[in-house]
Amino acid sequence: MLNITGKNKILAVIGNPIEHSLSPQLHNGVISQLNANGIDCNYTYIPLKMSIDHVEFGVKGLKALGIRGCNVTVPFKEAVIPYLDEIDDYAKKIGAVNTISLRDNKLVGFNTDALGFINSVKSKFSNFSFKNKAIAILGAGGSSKAICMALTEEPIKSINILNRSINRASQLQSHLQKLSNIEIQAHTLTTDNHSILNAADIIINTTSVGMHPNNSRSPLTSHQCISQKHLVIDIIYNPFESKLLYESKTKGALTMNGLGMLAGQAALYF
């Protein structure tokens, strides 16, 4: 039987879709472990599918219902910002929020994706260094913003941002370029990105293309440009191996899914 009482405090994740999310299992697992170890942790973590048309009501509703902490996932990492009472400096610099905390009746936005991503890559590959790496990043939404910001704080060589809509890629490029001397360029994500992808050392997918239930889709129309020299990272973790990662592995590339980043950002959230 579920041990939920009127004294439970609620944590949540908001997204749309939300069915794919592993965050409830992850956080409720940690809560159970803490309680089993005698550390009183009177929280329950629930998934909330928020309507795309009612972001304002949804975010304000978190305060109205006293939800203590909330993860924010696709596609709301930027959309929630106007409805928060405060945003911490790092999340403001990134321009995206993946964590909301209710503090003194104020909704405060944070970003744990950026550090979560970097920590997950460094802990997965023990001798790994970002030094002089050319990065190609697919997507220019909230997740991409966080990862790009974190990457500009590493000794990388360059970032190429490839996005379906060039406007969003260009906005992110000019935002980052104000904060960093690293060479950053924006491109439309098309069938024509072969040379950029081929020249990259690391390809990172931050788009939702290929996420459950659209498992047979990939953000790339062709995977011919991928070879053994690449590290391909997909922030998708459901499916465990996205089509992009499957195709990349077949071409001999090193691959990594989004579970590490999920765990990394979750640890910081918790």
Ligand code: ATR
């Ligand atoms: P999040 O905040 O989680 O990053 P988001 O801000 O909605 O979510 O960003 C989703 C990213 O996936 C965007 O880069 C989006 O491209 P657009 O900026 O052109 O919308 C990308 N994306 C979503 N669906 C896509 C699709 N079918 N094909 C290509 N890119 C897609």
